[in-house]
Amino acid sequence: MDFSNKSFDIKFAEEAVLQGELIEYTELKGYSPLARKPFSLVFRTNQKTEYYPQGMMIVAHPEKGELPLFFVPVGFDEVGMKYETVFA
Numbered sequence: 001m002d003f004s005n006k007s008f009d010i011k012f013a014e015e016a017v018l019q020g021e022l023i024e025y026t027e028l029k030g031y032s033p034l035a036r037k038p039f040s041l042v043f044r045t046n047q048k049t050e051y052y053p054q055g056m057m058i059v060a061h062p063e064k065g066e067l068p069l070f071f072v073p074v075g076f077d078e079v080g081m082k083y084e085t086v087f088a
Contacts (some may be wrong), residue, residue, distance in 0.1 A: 010043065010071075010083075011058035018045045020059075023082070031088070038088045042074065047081040057083075 010020040024042035031038070043059075054072040061067055072082040 008043070010045070010058040011060070011066075012052040016052070018047070020045045020083070028086070028088075038086070040084055040086045042082050042084050044073070044077070044082045047078045048076070051076075051081040051083075 007085040008020050008022065010016050011017045020043040022041060023044045024040075026040045026042075027038060028038040051073045052071075055070070056068050057071045059067045059069055069085040072087050074082045074084045076082070
């Protein structure tokens, strides 16, 4: 399943909505008896020097609607700032 190169609107604050691209999906080692495996998603914005601190953000999904997710900034790359969210 290809999770990369999907764009979403991400609401970082009431007045700040940026376009973010889903660039990475990683399955994590399971620590619970849940049927699904834990995973992480990494989104990238075009922010070059500034970023938002970790916290709850709203991702607008075209089919699921608005999804509140906890984002952690993980660093800049050549395109912009990357944020990770984990589903344990």
